[in-house]
Amino acid sequence: MRNVTQEEVLRLFEYRDGVLYWKERPRCSRKPPGDMSAGFKSTQGYKKVKVNKETYYVHQIVFLMHHGYIPEIVDHIDRNTSNNRIENLRAANKSLNAINSKLNSRNTSGHTGVVYNKLLKKWETRLMLNKRNKYFGIFEDFDLACLVADEARRIYHGEHAVA
Numbered sequence: 001m002r003n004v005t006q007e008e009v010l011r012l013f014e015y016r017d018g019v020l021y022w023k024e025r026p027r028c029s030r031k032p033p034g035d036m037s038a039g040f041k042s043t044q045g046y047k048k049v050k051v052n053k054e055t056y057y058v059h060q061i062v063f064l065m066h067h068g069y070i071p072e073i074v075d076h077i078d079r080n081t082s083n084n085r086i087e088n089l090r091a092a093n094k095s096l097n098a099i100n101s102k103l104n105s106r107n108t109s110g111h112t113g114v115v116y117n118k119l120l121k122k123w124e125t126r127l128m129l130n131k132r133n134k135y136f137g138i139f140e141d142f143d144l145a146c147l148v149a150d151e152a153r154r155i156y157h158g159e160h161a162v163a
Helices: 006-012 058-067 094-099 142-160
Strands: 013-016 019-022 047-051 054-057 073-076 089-092 114-117 122-129 132-139
Touching (some): 006 013, 047 058, 054 058, 058 073, 058 089, 073 094, 122 142
Antiparallel strands (some): 047 054, 114 122, 122 132
């Protein structure tokens, strides 16, 4: 992928409240510049835009406009892929992005880091750290297990520990 520069995107786009607008009319449109938001929605729900025949995510372009580079991954803090406001975007790697992902569909407790141990008939708290599970205890009380899991996430995952 060809690297687009901050200067190029600042020349091509205007940023308004999380939305990119074309400064010049694209060849494929009859609408005047500034009236049409840039990009198209992908099947994964992310908005994409073409720059110099290369496709980029809109959140990458917004991050580039404000910070001057595109990181390995641009993470949506609130997990809303449509919210491309700069305040909602941060640089991340695969590990940090996974920490901020949606609750796993196989999770039956409804709380990140808490699982029900059928053998012991108690709630277990654990987190994935450095590709390994770290256990924080077994509890009879579900609410206490949730509190322990939340505190462990706050300590080990910091700002990426979204409940």
